Amino acid sequence: MKDFRRIWAISLIVKLILAALIPLSADEAYYWVWSQRLQLSYFDHPPMVAWLFYLGQIFEPFMHAVRWPAVILGHGMLAVWYYILKDHVPFEKIKVWVYLALFSPLLGFGSLIVTPDLPVMFFWSLSILLALKALQEKSLGIYAALGASLGLGFCAKYHIVLFVPCLLVYLFAEKKWKEVRISGVLLTVITGLIFCAPVILWNVQNNFASFEFQLKHGLEKSSYNPEWTLSYVLGQILILFPLVFWAALRSKVPASLRWLYYFGWGPLLFFFLTSFRALVEANWPIIAYPAVLGLALFHERIQKWLKYYVIFWGSIIALVLATLFTPALRKLNDKVNEPYEFQELSTVAREYSPLYASSYQMAASLWYFSKVPTFKLKDISRFDFFDTLPEAQPTSGRFYLVKRERNGLPSWISEQQWQMKEIKKISPDFVLLEFTK
Structure with a gap:
């Protein structure tokens, strides 16, 4: 024993x-x-x-x-x-x-x-x-x-x-x-x-x-x-x-x-x-x-x-x-590098409000690393916990969205005639968009 x-x-x-x-x-x-x-x-x-x-x-x-x-x-x-x-x-x-x-x-x-x-x-x-x-x-x-x-x-x-x-x-x-x-x-x-x-x-x-x-x-x-x-x-x-x-x-x-x-x-x-x-x-x-x-x-x-x-x-x-704790190595694998990538990206959550993300993974990571509540935009990807929250739907005339370049947008964006403007590219993979009515 x-x-x-x-x-x-x-x-x-x-x-x-x-x-x-x-x-x-x-x-x-x-x-x-x-x-x-x-x-x-x-x-x-x-x-x-x-x-x-x-x-x-x-x-x-x-x-x-x-x-x-x-x-x-x-x-x-x-x-x-x-x-x-x-x-x-x-x-x-x-x-x-x-x-x-x-x-x-x-x-x-x-x-x-x-x-x-x-x-x-x-x-x-x-x-x-x-x-x-x-x-x-x-x-x-x-x-x-x-x-x-x-x-x-x-x-x-x-x-x-x-x-x-x-x-x-x-x-x-x-x-x-x-x-x-x-x-x-x-x-x-x-x-x-x-x-x-x-x-x-x-x-x-x-x-x-x-x-x-x-x-x-x-x-x-x-x-x-x-x-x-x-x-x-x-x-x-x-x-x-x-x-x-x-x-x-x-x-x-x-x-x-x-x-x-x-x-x-x-x-x-x-x-x-x-x-x-x-x-x-x-x-x-x-x-x-x-x-x-x-x-x-x-x-x-x-x-x-x-x-x-x-x-x-x-x-x-x-x-x-060794891969996790060596920056040059972890960048060789997207999944291993993802938490560190989101950690760097989380500064955006402190600069733009209200900020939304295009996936539950990104929204949750930005929220965790920044400690600023960040939500997945409603209906932008498969249904999950974020879609059950009232905050997933913007209530003001302006909001920001950070997403991977390849990801699309929910249909209600065009149906409600939101105007989109690109604020900046954050990296080769991510872009920050502004939507206004």
Whole structure:
């Protein structure tokens, strides 16, 4: 336990330092904007990520430490898995699992970036721990805690719903039903509904817009493209690392840990099937990774293969960090350079008012870096949180718009006969426009 605490604490300190040094990405800035306008839930995602940014506002004077509450919660997942494994796996193997997680591109370095994945990973893991304890101890208190964990997980990301079929298949396949306390299940359902009530209430009030958006986002195409499935399979093998994937595939686990199969391969199989309907984003099956890494522990060569895993992903992480902190290097990649580009652009928000942007990414980043409220112009791009705000529609006879040269304008600009004037080119990519009536 002492060795684990040391590894956990040192890795957390490293994460907190890096999290404070690296500027928020555009998506993170978008979630940060949500924290400026707290709601029960949001069109794009449930509200947990906004709540965590709200808690982090006290740390904003310390560079980008607004991330810290979310990073700490995400790092707490490691502690949860220590308690899941400690009675079944020797500590040397638990250390292997910890290093696999810390050097994972999504569970490790990726956990510096605040997205809904951080809280859902914590509550997914906590729900596994509580479900196992409920089966063993049959305590109503644990069943209630399981419901609370699942409800909060639903407030983090809708993918938590996959927990239920994974658990049900495990109970059926492994003949564990006799260990289930029916009154406990009812208590789990009740507490789960209570703790996810903000999301349900928001959707009821907004015609289930968020549920509909996420369903269409994951199953939106009417025709099939084989590249969706191929890119999904190859991408997941790469993220997990080929040797680790093979180790998990070929492992034989003790009876007490057979649930790892269901919570590992279950989500991966689900998203494999959805890849026949639409493109699956690389991070969507992240809930499967801790269990898959747990399966890999039971391959006889995993400790030998660990060094290749650490060298490979450690080198990639070092390269990414070098790119982030070296201006000449980060300009070679548009996505890496984007936060720094928006940070420079944010001075415009202090000079022109009211200022609008042509995308939620740009509007959110300008708002975050300048601390001057900046909105996306209504209907200029796909519907998102900004379109729900009254400020997205100009109310005076003059407003300014910063946009990329290639981006168009909403139709209401011409319909309402706004007059456009170019104020200046800010860079080869951006232009500042003035609109008057």
